[in-house]
Amino acid sequence: MHFVIRNLKKLLVLALAGIGATGILLAQQTRDNSRDFGFDAGASYEVTGITVDASGEDAEEARRNAWEQAQREGWRMLYARVNGGPASRAPNLSDSSLSAVVTGIIVEEEQIGPTRYVARLGVMFDRARVSRYLGVSGVIRRSPPMLVLPVQWVGSTPTSFEERTPWERAWLRFRSGESPIDYVRASGTGPTPLLLTVGQTGRPGRGWWRFLLDSYGAADVVVPVVHLHYAYPGGPVYGRFVAYHGPDRRKIAQFSLRVRSSESLDQLLDEGVRRIDAAYTQALEDGRLRPDPSLNFEFGIDEEALEEALDELQGSVAAADTPPAEQAVNTEQATATGRYTIQVVTPDANAVRNSEALVRGTPGVRGATTSSLAIGGVSLMEVNYIGDLDTLASALAARGFQVQRGAGTLRISRGGGSEGSDTPDGP
Known part of the structure; x- marks a missing residue:
């Protein structure tokens, strides 16, 4: 029987003992930090943490017996996980049948002797082939696409994708x-x-989040965070893991792990990823991992506001060709009822609501509506006011706004300091 190891993130260097029936050597292993692991994770079931202890006439036979044992145990664990109930209910499959559905053996830890093999292994099953034995179609309920933004803290320094980190590589593995x-x-x-x-x-800001999520084909975001603390160089490493969800960073779970040596950092982070995934899975089941409804919007143009702006522009052009006597009459009418488009600095949603309420409460204002919303920037507000633009500027200043006068428009903001240049941008 031929076995192929498809463990693409570990290159194993097996050290066999030369003489001595009781000698067992620890296998050495290195990790490939490449980003392209070359496997389709979505096509496999994975069962990990299988402890095996087998013997044989030589080291190769002992390892082969151990891997067959891992396949049988992994199959029972997988059946129990998918269908529920005890592992003893799993159908008995022959070694040849299991070999046909197993796509790889993952060596987590191993010790090799002349006639004995002790290890902790993982088994990968082909999803399509093993589904007929599991009694399922091979399709599981999945969440909407979640963009992963891992953050690693070492001391007081946080890092995400600014540079490659062990935490980022753990999520890629x-x-x-x-x-x-x-x-x-x-x-x-x-x-x-x-x-x-x-x-x-x-x-x-939801607008920028929506742009990023659309760019990566996601509907929402999860932010797994790890805080690493090194006791001393080469010594124990402590990791505090926090699982967040959404732009508002709602906490899903938090836990701590520890390894005895910094050489086991990857093992610490891999276990952290596994537990965070379990926390997100539980949150999905109990309804906490729902997409943020504030991210579900589309960018577009307010056609009604655009038509009104064009009508005002046409009126301004016509007024330029009107004789002075008629302009005086039009000025009196405008004084009676005027409609103005002003700019409002809106750093957040509260600023939008507060500005609208204050403008509506200004004496002489008959209506105020935000026609173009720009959270974190400058929004446009349509104001119906009895009076001219200069009078409106004075009235808004009396309400506590910082007012800047421009060519045919105003820019208002709350708080101290001047916003931008003396002349506001056009609407």
């Missing part, structure tokens, strides 16, 4: 085939280091 969470993992190349930064995780 994670095989999410059997997870109900549809993770969207960025490659970390191109514009990603400039877009998916630590600062982005704290920005509430």
Whole structure:
């Protein structure tokens, strides 16, 4: 029977003992930090943490017996996980049948002796082939696509995609085939280091979040965070893990892990990824991992506001050709009822609501509606006012606004200091 190891994130260097029946050597292993792991995680079920202890006439036979044992145990664990109930209810499959549905053996830890093999293994099953034995179609309920933005803290320094981190690589190693969470993992190349930064995780503006999510084909975002503390160089490493969800960073779970040596950092982070995935899975089941409804909007043009602006522009052009006597009459009419488009600095949603309420409460104002919303920028507000623009500017200043006068428009803001240049931008 031929076995093929498809463990693409570990290159195993097996050390066999030369003489001595009781000698068992620890296998050495290195990790490939490449971003392209070359496997389809969505096509496999994975069962990990299988402890085996087998013997044989030589080291090769002992390892082969151990792997067959891992396949049988992994099959029972997988059946129990998918169908519920005890593992003893799993149908008995022959070794040849299991070999046909197993796509790889994952070596987590191993010790090899001349006639004995002790290890902790994982088994990967082909989703399509094993589904007929599991009694399922191979399709599991999955969440909407979730963009993964991992953040690693070492001391007081946070890092996301600005540079490659062990935490980012741990998420790239994670095989999410059997997870109900549809993770969207960025490659970390191109514009990603400039877009998916630590600062982005704290920005509430939905417009920029929607742009980023659309760029990566996601519907929402999850932010797994790890705080690493090294006791001393080469010594124990402590990790505090926090799972956040959404632009507002709603906490899903928090836990801590520890390893005895910094050489086991990857093992610590891999276990952290596994537990965070379990926390997100539980949150999906109990309804906490729902897409943020504030992200579900589309950019567009307010056609009604555009038509009104064009009508006002045409009226201004016509007024330029009107004789002075008629302009005086029109001025009196405008004084009776005027409609003005003013600019409002709106750093957040509260600023929009507060500005509208204050403008509506200004004496002489008969109506105020935000016609163009720009959270974090400058919005446009349509104001019906009995009076001219200068009088409106004075009235708004009396209400506590910082007012800037421009060519045919006003810019208003709340708080101290001047906003931008002396002349506001056009509507």
